[in-house]
Amino acid sequence: MPVERLLPTSDAEDLLALTREIARKELLPRVDAAESSATPPRDVFRTLGRAGLLSLPYAEELGGGGQPYEVYLQVVEEIAAVWMSVAVGVSVHSLTCYPLAQFGTAAQQQRWLGDMLGGDQLGAYCLSEREAGSDIASMRTRATEADGGWTIRGTKAWISHAAHADYYTSFVRTDDTAGKGISCFLVPADAPGLGFGGPERKMGLAGDPVAEVIFDDVPVDADRMIGERGQGMAIALSALDAGRLGIAAAATGLAQSALTAATAYAKERQQFGRVIAEHQGLAFMLADMEAATASARAAYLFAARLKDAGRPFGKQAAIAKLVATDAAMKVTTDAIQVLGGAGYTTDFPVERYFREAKVTQIFEGTNQIQRLVIARHLLSENA
Known part of the structure; x- marks a missing residue:
């Protein structure tokens, strides 16, 4: 059933047409088998990234598509109409890019953001914990200063792309100051001590794997803090x-x-x-x-x-x-x-x-x- 849309530019119309074509050719033939077997479609995100669909709402000078957010969201809707797990993954991935794009230094952005927006690097967003879901201020995962950097210890829960991501945008406690005790770090997937729980047995979205992310004294360089210390909340x-x-x-x-x-x-x-x-x-x-x-x-x-x-x-x-x-x-x-x-x-x-x-x-x-x-x-x- 076609959806009547009012798009701001002809470029936006072309993007929606491209999205529908990719969804029809690349996603639709695979969705049933992947959901039945709980197979995460990692290559799909590379395809979407190379088509420029993961970077749409970010500024062109950052390597993004420079599109209005209303266009990006309609792209997400079109993907969800074919494969919900992938659409949720796109939204989560965009969320992992946001702190670096909005609060990172120019040097950090130049070093990491291009591969993230291009789909070569898939992200996970580590915020929730078992005892800190909606009440994120009560999180217990903690980073302590060590050897000129940080060491992170604790467990995050319900994390999309866990064990499949290339980096983990992680919010952890750096001190106990009320409202300002949380900081944001970009943790690489190959960091020593980073581990994962088994996949959650969910009733839906089997193609979007969710698991615990376990930080067992994970060392993180100081330049991987995004924004200021205490700005994480x-x-x-x-x-x-x-x-x-x-x-x-x-x-x-x-x-x-x-x-x-x-x-x-x-x-x-x-x-x-x-x-x-x-x-x-x-x-x-x-x-x-x-x-x-x-x-x-x-x-x-x-x-x-x-x-x-x-x-x-x-x-x-x-x-x-x-x-x-x-x-x-x-x-x-x-x-x-x-x-x-x-x-x-x-x-x-x-x-x-x-x-x-x-x-x-x-x-x-x-x-x-x-x-x-x-x-x-x-x-x-x-x-």
Whole structure:
């Protein structure tokens, strides 16, 4: 089902066309087998990087595509409509580049950023811990100064690309100063003492491996600290605003796929002498699914346009993440209902869409946290 889009430039239209072509030729033939076997598609990120699709929202002088964030997010949505695990991976990878691109020195950017944006280096974002999910200020992983650099000890949890990434953008405690005790480091995958837990046994997104990252006295050179000492909390929260939009776009693409599958089935399946799409009760369900998907798209695009205009967008990012991921859960649930018993089988992809949708309401801040963020913004504005 084609999505009506209003793109700012002809270059953006070409990028969307390129994305659809890559998704059709490179992703679609592989998605079912890779998800069934839980095989992470590492080479896909190189393909996307070489096509320039991983660097879109970053400045051209940094080696990026110099595209508006609204264009980048629509690329993520198009990828998610074909392979959600890859779209989530693209969003996570972009998140790992953000601290270096926004807070790194020119020397750090010149040394590392090109390979990251080009897809030759795949990143993991190490923020969450078992006891410090939404409450990141309570993290325990700690870096201590040693031999002119740092030594990191602790464990991060629920990390996408763990054991498959080339670097780990890691947030760790460098002192116990309230609000300023966390710093950001770029840890290479071959650092001594860096280890990994076994893959989490998840209900969905099998192509996006998630595991613990274990820092067992990992030595890190001093020049791998990104930003100032104690600036990590501000960097992480700033990055999460952008990351929430990536998840919102991916969730919208997932909802669109479920809607497309349900609509196609409803136009073919016959009951009581006519196709089921002609029954008003089911037609209304499809209409509600379309309204939810379109609303999700509108929410993330509005937030992205605020970001592109240099205006505050934190509240709108939280709204977009909340609206889009709740929409994905509803639309994928309803898609199974439209297909009936067939939707509950693995013969059709909607059961996979349903399983993939659930976690979008949890990562990048649970939707309960999004409500808290929205409420704080709202009450602060009114005050």
